Amino acid sequence: MPDTRPDTRLALDLALTIRHDGQGGVADDLDTTAGLARWVREHPDALGGIPGDDWQADEAGLAAVRSLRAAVRALFAYAVRPGEPSPADARRLLPVAEALERLNAAAAAVPTVTVLAWPEGGEPSAADRPATAAGTGPEALVATLARAAIGFLAGPDRSALRACHAPRCVRYFLKEHPRQEWCKPACGNRARVARHHERHRVPQT
Template sequence: MEYSISADARLALDLALTVRHDGAGGVTDDLTDAPGLATWVRAHTDLLPGTADPAVDEAALTAVRDLRAAVRALFARSVSPDAPSPADAARLLPVPEALARLNEAAARTPTVPVLTWGPDAEPVVHHRSATGEDPLTATLARAALAFLASPERQRLRACHAPRCVRYFLKEHPRQEWCRPSCGNRARVARHHARHKRTAS
């Protein structure tokens, strides 16, 4: 049985995954500056309607990074009692603060529903800014709220393969790692640990 992933879950997860393993033993952040955020937003225009040419400044960057910290803290709570991502373990926001940040961000820009209906597609309702303000942070927060309040949240896991810091949604019941390469690393690490114990 394969599971599908909703747009809200994909957006919330992709925001959390802007913190990732750098391939050299450390953690990297895709949102270190405004151009990095603009690049990330452009890569997600299918999930963020009306953001093909995002106007991103330092204030928007700070707001999105603050929201991401809240989302990752709430992801850590969601996977509990399992361990959170190693990238978060030592610096998680307290849950009440994370909830306050998420709710505050979701309320920043009022939205209105807008119907789109392409020639060969089903009608889709999107929520657009009612005020003309930049709705980026509010849109991301609302996607995270929808995901965290949905049954889909039960599939959220932290990948505990060596050097991985990602969260992922189980796509099938037996999935243990975020990617096959993480599964390979975990199996190799277990093999080396067993070999080391028997050699001692």
């Protein structure tokens, strides 16, 4: 992935928890509370310190994150028009108005304050942090993810968003250069092989 803004990376990473399973189907990294806890622990910096080493997910938190992800993927599909969306959920996308309402409600669930950090010998930086004691719970997690998605969708990186349509791929990615068609070289190789086979396929008689 190119050197993108933190909200872009986090929003994409959330969407990419829906992925190809390597066997012709689609896998969901957030299908269990353990899967969500694992994913959250892999993003400590992007999530602003929400996940501690002992952070655990519950069923309500899992449902809330999955609900938000459905909204984000629906808005990703809207953003890549006139291109086709990811085939993983193209037939069951939320209506755009519902996705927007869901995303904005999630972002507003936990109020934030802007905090200045200035490490010795470093540069100052500002970041939004939960303003209440609920800042480490599932509501804060969902609100942080929602605000990251809003930042990405309203920012300059959105124009580079594409859905990869190589065989068996269901990923969204950022187009890094004008000739890029696929999310990674392996997808380009599969697409070229598929095109070759299609061109040389013997017609059925």
